Amino acid sequence: MTQVSWIGLGAMGAPMATVLGKGGVEVRAFDLAPDAADRVGQGVTLFPTARAAVSGTDVVVVMVATGAQLDSVLFAPETGIAHELAEGAVVLVMSTVGPQAVEGAGTRLALQGVGVVDAPVSGGVARAGTGDLLIMVGGAETGIAKVQPLLDLMAAQAPVVGSTVGDGQRFKVVNQLLCGVHIAVAGEALALADSMGLDPQQCLKVLQGGAAASFMFGDRGPRMLEGEDAEVRSALDIFVKDMGLVTDAARAVQQPVPLASAAEQVYVRGRREGLGRRDDSSVYDLLRSR
Secondary structure, three states, rough: OEEEEEOOOOOOOOHHHHHHHOOOOEEEEEOOOOHHHHOOOOEEEEEEOHHHHHHOOOOEEEEEHHHHHHHHHHHHHOOOHEEEEEEEEOOEEEEOOOHHHHHHHHHHHHHOOOEEEEOOOOOOHHHHHHOOEOOOEOOOOOOOOOHHHHHHHHHHEOOOEEEOOOHHHHHHHHHHHHHHHHHHHHHHHHHHHHHHOOOOOHHHHHHHHOOOOOOHHHHHHHOOOOOOOOOOOEEEHHHHHHHHHHHHHHHHHHOOOOHHHHHHHHHHHHHHHOOOOOHHHHHHHHHHHH
């Protein structure tokens, strides 16, 4: 594959698009942010509108934040790109938007002969920039085959988790349940250590060597102890959205998720207290406040 269109150059989208550009793919991109061009590298060309970016290409990657944004990108009356897509084109949805949003998009696009591959990602900004993501892929075999060269460049692992559009989102919901609970409980544990008069830095160091260790404890723990100076690698607002997707999905199948529900309330409280744009490691500050 030599050319692809890309919509959405945020914290994850920009490094992912840049990986494709470095891999020899011509990336025709669009993002609403005026500084989007500053976030991408060689091989990525910005276009003034989403429709201009997708004109003439048969694979479009969408990397936006929410289901509402996905719907707008595709179907907004004046700006939606569905109008520009020819029969046989494939839309590769890599956002975490939940099963309902991607299933709805797939149904509408199928009416004009356009396929959807559902491929949400996990791994964080650093791995996005090195092509080492986990990508959970759902969709028809023909569509997946068409986008496989892109997945190979962006992912260390890109397992096909189902043949139905939405299966990737369902896997990502389970992934985000674990991630969201792990971050919240890491903040709670270090807050307890602090309240008991222990050195949180020592707790982090010691506990990382035992059974309590986890990826999120090791990754977020150091940033938790940096406080307001912590680099924003994943905004707390993202987990407000994602834990909402988890609890919505669980409610749809009548599955109790008490730990996910409790973690969701931590993130909602963080947004309410003005921490939404801070790194999600700020749950530590939230939980230790007294």
